[in-house]
Amino acid sequence: MERVTIKDVAKASGYSISTVSLALSEKASRVSDETRNKIRKIASDLHYSPNQMAVGLKTKHSKMVGIIMADMQNPHVASVFMTIDNELRKYGYSLICCTTNDKDVLDVQRLQNLVACGISGIILANPSIYDLGENWEKLKNTILASNLPIVGRDNASLCEEKIGSSVSVDYEEGAYLATRHLLEAGHTRIGCITGPLTMQVTQYRLDGYKRALRDFSIDYDPVLIYEGDYEIESGSNALPYLLGQNVSAIFSFNDNMAFGLFRSARSFGITIPRDLSVVGFDDVSFDEVLEVPLTSIHIHAREIGISIADEMIRLINEDSRDFQSIVYTPHLMVRGSARRK
Amino acid sequence: MERVTIKDVAKASGYSISTVSLALSEKASRVSDETRNKIRKIASDLHYSPNQMAVGLKTKHSKMVGIIMADMQNPHVASVFMTIDNELRKYGYSLICCTTNDKDVLDVQRLQNLVACGISGIILANPSIYDLGENWEKLKNTILASNLPIVGRDNASLCEEKIGSSVSVDYEEGAYLATRHLLEAGHTRIGCITGPLTMQVTQYRLDGYKRALRDFSIDYDPVLIYEGDYEIESGSNALPYLLGQNVSAIFSFNDNMAFGLFRSARSFGITIPRDLSVVGFDDVSFDEVLEVPLTSIHIHAREIGISIADEMIRLINEDSRDFQSIVYTPHLMVRGSARRK
DNA sequence: AAGCTTTGTTAAAACGTTTCAATTACGAAA
DNA sequence: TTTCGTAATTGAAACGTTTTAACAAAGCTT
Numbered sequence: 063m064e065r066v067t068i069k070d071v072a073k074a075s076g077y078s079i080s081t082v083s084l085a086l087s088e089k090a091s092r093v094s095d096e097t098r099n100k101i102r103k104i105a106s107d108l109h110y111s112p113n114q115m116a117v118g119l120k121t122k123h124s125k126m127v128g129i130i131m132a133d134m135q136n137p138h139v140a141s142v143f144m145t146i147d148n149e150l151r152k153y154g155y156s157l158i159c160c161t162t163n164d165k166d167v168l169d170v171q172r173l174q175n176l177v178a179c180g181i182s183g184i185i186l187a188n189p190s191i192y193d194l195g196e197n198w199e200k201l202k203n204t205i206l207a208s209n210l211p212i213v214g215r216d217n218a219s220l221c222e223e224k225i226g227s228s229v230s231v232d233y234e235e236g237a238y239l240a241t242r243h244l245l246e247a248g249h250t251r252i253g254c255i256t257g258p259l260t261m262q263v264t265q266y267r268l269d270g271y272k273r274a275l276r277d278f279s280i281d282y283d284p285v286l287i288y289e290g291d292y293e294i295e296s297g298s299n300a301l302p303y304l305l306g307q308n309v310s311a312i313f314s315f316n317d318n319m320a321f322g323l324f325r326s327a328r329s330f331g332i333t334i335p336r337d338l339s340v341v342g343f344d345d346v347s348f349d350e351v352l353e354v355p356l357t358s359i360h361i362h363a364r365e366i367g368i369s370i371a372d373e374m375i376r377l378i379n380e381d382s383r384d385f386q387s388i389v390y391t392p393h394l395m396v397r398g399s400a401r402r403k
Numbered sequence: 404m405e406r407v408t409i410k411d412v413a414k415a416s417g418y419s420i421s422t423v424s425l426a427l428s429e430k431a432s433r434v435s436d437e438t439r440n441k442i443r444k445i446a447s448d449l450h451y452s453p454n455q456m457a458v459g460l461k462t463k464h465s466k467m468v469g470i471i472m473a474d475m476q477n478p479h480v481a482s483v484f485m486t487i488d489n490e491l492r493k494y495g496y497s498l499i500c501c502t503t504n505d506k507d508v509l510d511v512q513r514l515q516n517l518v519a520c521g522i523s524g525i526i527l528a529n530p531s532i533y534d535l536g537e538n539w540e541k542l543k544n545t546i547l548a549s550n551l552p553i554v555g556r557d558n559a560s561l562c563e564e565k566i567g568s569s570v571s572v573d574y575e576e577g578a579y580l581a582t583r584h585l586l587e588a589g590h591t592r593i594g595c596i597t598g599p600l601t602m603q604v605t606q607y608r609l610d611g612y613k614r615a616l617r618d619f620s621i622d623y624d625p626v627l628i629y630e631g632d633y634e635i636e637s638g639s640n641a642l643p644y645l646l647g648q649n650v651s652a653i654f655s656f657n658d659n660m661a662f663g664l665f666r667s668a669r670s671f672g673i674t675i676p677r678d679l680s681v682v683g684f685d686d687v688s689f690d691e692v693l694e695v696p697l698t699s700i701h702i703h704a705r706e707i708g709i710s711i712a713d714e715m716i717r718l719i720n721e722d723s724r725d726f727q728s729i730v731y732t733p734h735l736m737v738r739g740s741a742r743r744k
Numbered sequence: 745a746a747g748c749t750t751t752g753t754t755a756a757a758a759c760g761t762t763t764c765a766a767t768t769a770c771g772a773a774a
Numbered sequence: 775t776t777t778c779g780t781a782a783t784t785g786a787a788a789c790g791t792t793t794t795a796a797c798a799a800a801g802c803t804t
Contacts, residue, residue: 067790078754092752114520115459116790119759134481144475147502158499161488179455321692328694351662353669353694408760419784424762433782457760460789
């Protein structure tokens with residue numbers, strides 16, 4: 063039950079190993095069409111498939127791309143992941159995973175191991191390097207040393223630093239749209255449930271929120287900001303605080319926390335949107351399941367996944383270090399959770 | 404910026420390549436402790452990490468495990484996935500992914516490619532081989548030919564056929580618990596929203612449902628069965644039909660469809676649990692967010708993930724084909740969506 | 745018919761490891 | 775001192791490819 067090697071194909075076809083290799087390769091070479099076809103036929107009859115480790119040893123890279131990611135639980139992350147995998151597959155590449163629960167330090171060790179496996183590129187799916195802190199410095203060296211193409215999600219700085227390409231979302235604009243929607247409905251005291259303020263993606267959203275306020279000549283009031291952590295629980299906790307600040311509307315920096323909001327709203331006898339308008343961010347599919355479907359900011363998960371994959375393939379194939387930053391602009395999905403004041 | 408090889412370590416240490424290899428290996432050998440320490444120190448100073456493709460070429464396998472899975476969107480699946488990855492990592496293994504959206508045929512081609520990459524084992528995370536139909540026959544041959552250890556999720560038949568190990572959930576018991584819960588609350592006409600009836604996991608649940616009915620001496624009535632597809636939408640569609648059958652309670656074969664049920668309940672002016680009791684299956688975290696938290700059957704995602712990984716490691720390390728079938732028994736999580744009739 | 749060119753094929757080196765068998769070094773036993 | 779046994783080290787082959795340079799055969803030019 064030994065695997066069939068190129069040697070077997072050579073023997074079976076009567077040609078030399080070199081000829082077989084050439085015939086099977088996509089690259090132009092001087093093998094005659096007749097020979098090529100004969101060999102290919104035999105190879106396929108024998109179910110020959112080249113030992114990728116031998117190929118990799120010779121060519122210095124395997125058809126694999128490493129992906130570093132935390133939090134697959136998040137359906138949006140999962141969706142991007144699947145899209146990347148499917149897109150990459152079209153080019154014959156596979157994803158090799160490196161999930162990190164944020165407690166675990168994202169270890170250099172592991173990344174080095176992937177590099178040693180001959181991956182052709184690295185995708186930094188999340189979290190963004192900006193939020194990795196000192197960990198990023200350690201990783202950066204390993205990545206730079208490996209000299210592999212790298213594509214990051216929500217990592218515009220990668221591109222600025224000429225380290226890699228980036229595919230990101232214009233969170234500022236998304237937050238602007240969400241806030242404007244509430245302002246247009248006549249709300250003036252709009253609470254925010256943010257993510258950790260240290261995170262870059264949180265800051266962007268905060269910027270968008272402020273810009274919208276400016277456009278409507280409303281002063282930014284820090285007491286309306288509740289710092290959450292993008293988890294359901296913090297949405298629940300935010301409610302009593304923000305109600306105390308007398309808000310009539312809340313912009314939740316992600317849908318997850320909006321769900322928490324919905325949950326605790328009931329215990330406070332608050333009905334959405336009658337007593338409180340809510341806008342979320344992410345537009346996950348559960349939004350439609352809520353008793354009042356959640357108005358949210360839609361992010362193009364599929365497109366983002368495809369972009370990441372395509373950009374990676376481009377960098378690999380063109381052996382290019384001509385990095386670019388691709389930005390997707392989200393849009394508002396109006397459902398029922400926000401209404402005129 | 405060339406990668407440092409064993410040759411570099413040899414040169415730097417003054418020892419031969421063989422000695423370095425031996426010193427760095429975990430296996431017992433005759434290198435003196437002194438030499439071993441000296442070499443290891445130098446190797447680490449040089450940031451040497453063995454080229455896995457060369458290692459693989461020689462040893463015939465890389466420290467990777469292939470995982471075949473559809474539907475990462477499902478948070479339960481995602482959670483099992485992450486757990487497997489984290490557990491496998493402890494042993495130095497990485498996961499290499501093969502996601503399939505069910506439309507795509509799960510191609511033999513891809514699997515062959517993974518085998519050619521020297522993976523050490525295959526995890527069939529989902530769907531179960533039972534539901535793969537003729538596709539399974541094709542896959543099976545490739546898998547058997549590769550002679551790799553295989554661990555399946557919800558694939559007890561793998562073990563029976565002596566092909567691989569299996570980690571599964573006792574869906575029959577779970578369904579029994581769900582149904583009994585409703586029966587004990589005095590319900591007698593209990594509707595079911597099933598998954599596709601062709602799926603094995605659906606049949607198991609149906610069996611559990613029937614057993615509970617028998618225990619309470621209630622006749623099984625086929626009109627109470629609505630065939631769904633485990634997606635939200637079919638839960639919504641089930642409601643008008645089952646209401647027409649005059650049910651007072653519904654057992655949804657997964658939480659997703661229960662969500663659909665909740666959604667459409669509102670449009671029918673039905674309040675859960677006042678007018679209708681509902682029990683779900685899966686116990687995803689979202690359950691708690693609903694206006695009425697969903698009573699559901701809890702499945703031990705973490706334990707399952709760890710079991711799958713550990714079993715895979717066992718099969719690899721012991722080079723064993725002594726397959727086993729591990730079964731987890733789910734339990735009832737009582738929340739608020741079902742009440743006494 | 746000799747010299748080029750083109751076309752098709754192949755031998756051999758290289759990639760970075762592991763591992764077996766061989767070699768050396770060194771005390772201890774004779 | 776020679777011989778032996780053991781411990782430590784190493785040379786070389788092998789793993790399955792790709793690729794370069796060389797070779798052979800055939801087709802053109804003059």
